[in-house]
Amino acid sequence: MPRPRRTQISVEDTPFYHCCSRVVRRAFLCGDDRYSGNNYDHRRGWVESLLFELEAVFAIDVAAFAVMSNHLHVVLRIDLDTANRWSDAEVLEQWHKLFKGDELTRKFAQGGLVESHEVIHLKHSIATYRSRLCDISWFMRCLNEPIARQANQEDNCSGRFWEGRFKSQALLDEAAVLTCMAYVDLNPIRAKMAATPEQSNHTSIQLRIQAALKGEQPPNLLPFIGNERDNQPNGIVFSLQDYLELIDDTGRIIRDDKRGAIGENSAKLLTRLNIEQESWLKITTEFGKLFHGPVGTLQELSSYCEHLEKRRRHFSACCQHLNAG
Template identity: 85%
Template sequence: MPRPRRTQISVEDTPFYHCCSRVVRRAFLCGDDKFSGRNYDHRRGWVESLLCELIDVFSIDVAAFAVMSNHLHVVLRIDIETANHWTDREVLEQWHKLFKGDELTQKFVKGELVEAHDVLRLKHTIATYRSRLCDISWFMRCLNEPIARQANQEDNCTGRFWEGRFKSQALLDEVAVLACMAYVDLNPIRAKMADNPEQSDHTSIQLRIKAALKGEQPKNLLPFIGNERKNQPKGIAFSLQDYLELVDDTGRIIRDDKRGAINVSSAKLLTRLNIPQDHWLKLTTEFGKLFHGPVGTLQELTSYCEHLEKRRRHFASCCQHLKAG
């Protein structure tokens, strides 16, 4: 029986979560459907465009994404701090970018006087919206529902488009985050949809490479900020260049279907994280098979389960894949 999403999210342990949605019908989300002979590549653009819109609304960052033929992946970071620093007016302005709200919220945003007997109701509404704007379930709902409606309209049909609820898993440490991001970024290469990361359309890695060629980072993705330090801005505490080189090297090995070896120059992150190359290749090619729940060391998994008041440490056997060996 599916667990409520609130029993799977523990921001106290990690702000990072990997989410995946898969279509339920035989027709592809995107790409070529061999049964109908139709091509749905344009739908990948729908997803990427909507993702960019939602990033501007929610207090949730996207670290990685990949839109595949019949499913999509996103690695999200919940930004509680930003949501808590929004003023009441800013919360409503953010919410109104997607939803109309009600007469009371519209009145407040316009600067009109709110009657005393409506103040308590307004504060409750603002608190609800503030919570939703840093809620993964609401983020995925606002991503999946419009895509489903648009696809159903295009296919002239009704019913489910997505395969039930989206799947999510907590990424409990930097090894889990980095491995999951690389796994997501390399999806098109493993599926033989692209020969290299820069040709992987509608993925975060392609956006990062295009921006890097200009000496920049994509504005709509969580940035790499270099090594961890005091008073650092929000972001991923690794070097962007190290990550791009590592993903490129890993992609070449996967594409050529050989064991291969990762160049010393692009293995800086593996050395820092104490991950052997064979472990890294296994993680980035089989992440979805190896982990069906929270990802982290046994100690981190124990803490995560305690905070969520789980009696059993499910998926504890998977922790061995994150050991240095």
């Protein structure tokens, strides 16, 4: 029986979550559908465009994504600090980019006078919207529902387009985050949709490579910020160059027609993560099979279960894969 989403999210333990949505009824999100003979590649653009629209509205960062033929992967980071820093007016400004709100919130947002008896209702609405703007369930709802409506309209049908619930996994430590990102970024290569990371259309790795060639990082993706230090901005505490090299090395090994090996810089990164090379290849190619719940070390999992008041450490056997090194 599916568990309520609130029992899977613990921002106290981690702001990072891996989400995956799959389509139903032999529907195709993109690519060639052999059953209908139609090509749906244009829908990948729908998803990527909407993903970044939502990233600009929510207090949620996109760390990685890949739009596949019949499913979507995203690695998200909840940014509670930004949500809490927003003023009441800023919360309503963000919310009204997606929803109309009510007459009172619109009046306040436009600078209108709020009567004393309306203040409690207004404060309640703002608190609700602030909470939703850093809620992964609301983020995924705002992503999946419009895509489903567009696809149904295009297919001239009704009913479900996505499976009933998206899959959500807590990524409890830096090794879990980087491993999951690599798994997502390498999805098109494993599926033989692309030969190299830079040719993987509608993925975060392609955007990172294109920006890196200009000495930049994509403005709508959570940046790599190097080694952890004081007063640094939000980001992924690894070197971007090391990560790109690791993805390139791993991608070459995965491909049957390429000779590849883990290079020196990539090996150092794996050493920092305490993951052996053989384990790394197994995890990044079989992440979806190996991990069916929260991902991290047993110590991190125990803390996560304690904060969510879980009596049993479900998926503890899965998490031992990250301790293989």
